[in-house]
Amino acid sequence: MRAIVGRDFEKEELESFYKSEVSEFVAVYGRRRVGKTFLIRELFRDRMEFYLTGLANGGFSEQMVNFNLALREAGLKDLPLAKNWIYAFQQLRTLIEKSRKKKKVIFLDEMPWLDTPKSKFLSALEHFWNSWASGRNDILLIVCGSSTSWITDKLLNNKGGLHNRITHQLRLEPFTLKECAAYVKSLKFTWSQHQVAECYMALGGIPYYWSLLKKGRSVDQNLDHLFFGANARLKDEYKNLYAALFKNSDRYMQVVEALSKKSCGLTRQEIVESIEESSGGGLTKILDDLENCGFIRSFLAFNKKSRDRIFQLSDFYTLFYFRFVRRSGKDKNYWKSMLDTTQHRAWAGYAFEQLCTMHVDQMKNALGIAGVYCNVYSWRSPAGTDKGTQIDLIIERNDNVINLCEMKFSVNPFVINKKYADELRNKFGTFRSVTNTKKSVFLTFVSSSGLAQNAHSGIIQCEIELKDLFAM
Numbered sequence: 334m335r336a337i338v339g340r341d342f343e344k345e346e347l348e349s350f351y352k353s354e355v356s357e358f359v360a361v362y363g364r365r366r367v368g369k370t371f372l373i374r375e376l377f378r379d380r381m382e383f384y385l386t387g388l389a390n391g392g393f394s395e396q397m398v399n400f401n402l403a404l405r406e407a408g409l410k411d412l413p414l415a416k417n418w419i420y421a422f423q424q425l426r427t428l429i430e431k432s433r434k435k436k437k438v439i440f441l442d443e444m445p446w447l448d449t450p451k452s453k454f455l456s457a458l459e460h461f462w463n464s465w466a467s468g469r470n471d472i473l474l475i476v477c478g479s480s481t482s483w484i485t486d487k488l489l490n491n492k493g494g495l496h497n498r499i500t501h502q503l504r505l506e507p508f509t510l511k512e513c514a515a516y517v518k519s520l521k522f523t524w525s526q527h528q529v530a531e532c533y534m535a536l537g538g539i540p541y542y543w544s545l546l547k548k549g550r551s552v553d554q555n556l557d558h559l560f561f562g563a564n565a566r567l568k569d570e571y572k573n574l575y576a577a578l579f580k581n582s583d584r585y586m587q588v589v590e591a592l593s594k595k596s597c598g599l600t601r602q603e604i605v606e607s608i609e610e611s612s613g614g615g616l617t618k619i620l621d622d623l624e625n626c627g628f629i630r631s632f633l634a635f636n637k638k639s640r641d642r643i644f645q646l647s648d649f650y651t652l653f654y655f656r657f658v659r660r661s662g663k664d665k666n667y668w669k670s671m672l673d674t675t676q677h678r679a680w681a682g683y684a685f686e687q688l689c690t691m692h693v694d695q696m697k698n699a700l701g702i703a704g705v706y707c708n709v710y711s712w713r714s715p716a717g718t719d720k721g722t723q724i725d726l727i728i729e730r731n732d733n734v735i736n737l738c739e740m741k742f743s744v745n746p747f748v749i750n751k752k753y754a755d756e757l758r759n760k761f762g763t764f765r766s767v768t769n770t771k772k773s774v775f776l777t778f779v780s781s782s783g784l785a786q787n788a789h790s791g792i793i794q795c796e797i798e799l800k801d802l803f804a805m
Contacts, residue, residue, distance in 0.1 A: 336519065337371075337372060337375050338512060338516045338519055338540075339508060339509075339511075339512035339516070340368075340372055340505075340512075343503060343505065344372075344376060347359075347372075347376055347377075347503070350473055350500075350501060351380070351436055351438070352436075353473075354470055355470050356466055356467055356468075356473070356474070357472070357473050357474070357500045358462060358466075358467070358476075358498055358499050358500045358501075359474065359475045359476070359499070359500065359501045359502070359503060360476050360477075360484055360488050360489060360499050360501075360502045360503070361373065361475060361476070361477045361502075361503045361504075361505060362477065362478060362479075362481045362485075362502070362504055362505070363479075363504055363505035363506065363627065364479070364481070364505075364507065364539070364627040364628070364648075365479035365574060365578060366479075366539045366540070366541035366574075367505050367506070367539055367540065368505060368540040369477050369479070369505050370386070370442050371540070372505065373440055373442070373475055373477060374440070377440065377475075380434070380436070380438050381438050381440060382407065382428070382429060382432050382434060382437040382438050382439060383403065383404070383425060383428060383429070383437075383438075383439045383440070384403065384440045384442070385399070385400060385403040385441050385447075387399075387441075387442065387443035387444060387445070387447040388446055389443070389446055389577065390446075391446065391449070392449055393449045393451075393452045396446070396447055396449060397414060397421065398414065400415070400421050401414050401415065401421075401424075404424055404425065404428055407428055408428065408431070409424065409427065409431075412424060417452075417457070418452060418453060418454050418456075418458070419453075419457045419460065421457070422457050422458070422460065425439070426461070429472070434471075435471065436471055436472075436473055437471055437472050437473065438473045438475070439472065439473070439474045439475065440475045440476075440477070441474070441475070441476045441477070442477045442478075443477065443478055443479065444476045444477065444478045444483075444484075445478045445479075445480040445483035445484070445487075446478075448483070448487065455491075455493075455495070456493075456494070458495070459493065459495050462495070462498055463494055463498065476488070479577065479578060479626075480579075481578075481622070481625040481626045481627075482578075482618075482621070482622040482625055485625055489502060506538075506627070507537050507538030507539055507627065507691075508538030508539070508540060508543070509692065509695075509805075510526075510530060510533060510538075510688075510692060510802050510803045511803050511805060512538065513532070513533055513538055513543060514526065514529045514803055516543055517529060517543070517546070520546070520548060521548060522546070522548055524552070526799055526800060526803055527744075527781060527782065527799065528551075528552050529803075530685075530688065530781060530799060530802075531552045532546070532552045532555070532556075533649065533688060534653075534681065534684035534685060534687075534688055534742075535556055535560075535649060535650070535684070536649060536650060536653075537648060537649030537650055538691075539650065542567065542650065545559055545566050545567070546559075553668055553669050553672065556668045557665060557666055557667065557668045557669060560653070560657070560658050560667075560668065561658070561661050561664060561665055561666070561667040561668055562665045563665060567658075568658060570654075571650075571658070571659075572586075574650075575589075578622075578626060584615075585619055585622070585623060587608045588604060588608060588616075588619055588620070588623065589623065589628060589629070589646060589648075589651055591604055591607035591608050592604070592644060592645060592646040593646050593651065593652060593655035593656075594607075594655075596645075596683040596686075597643075597645075597711070597713070597723055597725070598643040598644055598645030598646075598711070599643065599644055599645075600641060600642070600643055600644070601616070601620070601642065601644070604616070604620075604644060620644060624644075627647070627648065628646070628647065628648040628651060629644050629645060629646055629647055629648070630644075630645055630647040630690075631644045631645070632645070632709065632710060632711060633708075633710055634710060634711055634712055634713060635711070635724075635727055635729070635768060636768055647687060647690070649684060649687065649688075652680075652683070652684060652687070653680075653684075656676070656680045657671065657676075657680070681742045682740075682741070682742055684742075685740055685741070685742035685781060686725050686726070686740045688802070689738070689740045689802070690709075690725075690726055692802045693709055693726075693728070694805065695801060695803075695804055695805055696738075696779065696797055696802070697728070698801070698804060698805055699797045699798075699801035699802075699804065700728075700736065700777070700795060700797070702730055702732070705731055705732055706730075707728050707729060707730050707731065708728075708729045709726065709727065709728055709729075710727040710729060711723075711724060711725050711726065711727065712724045712727055712764065712768075714763055714764075714767055715767065722759070722760050722763045722764070724737055724738075724760065724764060725738070725740065726738040726740065728777075733771075733773060734772060734773045734774075735770060735772050735773070735774045735775070736777040736795060737760070737761065737764060737774060737775070737776055737777060738777045738778075738779055739757065739777070739778050739779065739793075740779040740780075741778070741779070741780050741781070742781045743780065743782050744781075744782060745785075746780075746782050746783040746784060746785040747778075747780045747782065747783070747784055747785060748785045748787065749784070749785075749787065749789040749790050749792065750789060751789060753789070754789040757776060757792055758792065761774065775794040775795050776793050776794050776795070777793070777794065777795040777796070777797065778796050778797070779796075779797040779798075780796075780797075780798060780799070781799045782799070783798055783799075784796055
């Protein structure tokens with residue numbers, strides 16, 4: 334078994350399901366390329382009774398042949414091709430009944446691809462589980478899929494025979510900075526935390542993307558190789574990624590593109606105006622699907638109601654694609670040519686803000702409030718007040734304190750000059766006067782290279798450094 338880096342919680346959960354004294358039906362889901370298949374296959378490699386992965390774009394007949402071959406590989410020889418999914422699951426039952434293993438692990442990967450039109454796959458799965466597997470005490474059925482919307486709609490929120498039949502659900506999130514650092518260390522890379530963070534800002538915590546990095550190359554060399562070089566592996570990932578997950582993927586990409594143009598995010602109405610889309614249920618599903626798959630996030634603005642939610646692009650790869658890859662041409666050294674340009678600095682600032690937002694738990698730990706319940710918001714001052722003050726991350730704590738977070742990416746320790754100090758005072762004062770909050774408000778500075786101490790740095794009441802984001 335290859336070493337599984339990170340995923341300590343997920344491994345512990347899966348092992349507990351394996352040791353359960355009753356049969357378990359587990360749904361594992363998450364963004365494409367996040368490592369779902371690798372985790373299950375490696376963890377249960379020597380304990381797997383049956384493994385099947387659906388065929389992308391395969392029709393019913395192709396899926397049935399694929400199922401038949403998987404049964405043969407698992408040990409059921411001279412097997413006729415099943416005419417439908419009822420017969421196919423009956424054959425799987427025959428295989429399982431021959432097994433002498435204490436726990437029979439069944440792994441159905443990329444299940445959405447198995448559910449072809451009019452195949453009645455789901456009804457056969459329901460029958461297999463409800464009439465047989467659930468009544469035993471030795472079945473661990475794990476189903477998996479990158480189409481999180483399918484998993485949510487067809488399994489987790491099933492209104493038919495699978496209603497409340499999923500015994501556990503496990504959402505696989507992207508790697509944290511700490512897990513990415515552990516991963517490159519396992520590959521014998523000698524990168525600093527700053528280099529890991531730079532790479533994270535382009536790739537996010539997607540293990541597959543990190544697996545493509547080449548030892549002995551700098552971050553900049555690797556990004557040129559992956560995105561801009563000849564036969565660059567990730568240059569065409571964007572369309573393939575969305576097309577593999579969503580029907581009518583063009584509509585999803587419209588929304589993502591609109592969000593890529595506004596780092597502060599957009600309200601639902603602003604999205605409608607940007608893409609000339611109606612504000613009906615179609616847009617609701619698109620936004621829900623994108624959020625469930627981890628491409629966007631939604632959050633409340635401070636002191637606003639749920640209908641005023643803000644949607645923001647949160648997928649690092651997609652952001653990098655729109656800012657650089659789509660317009661790069663054929664220059665194989667495009668990324669190195671962009672370093673320290675205005676465009677690069679703007680992207681780095683926004684990507685670092687997103688990196689911090691993805692590591693709020695680590696920030697809370699650094700502030701010594703890991704056990705304090707908090708809400709996370711952003712805030713924009715109302716139109717017409719003080720040129721539109723904006724705060725990208727607010728941590729509102731149950732101990733009557735609010736942290737207003739300023740996040741800055743730089744190579745050297747960040748220097749607060751008089752102009753910026755005045756801006757911070759103005760932002761602080763505007764927030765207090767407009768929101769009329771009675772809580773204590775702390776200006777909190779999060780930086781990639783630390784804060785230079787000078788006559789103006791005293792305005793900051795709490796400081797979080799990059800190393801703190803790697804702490805857990």
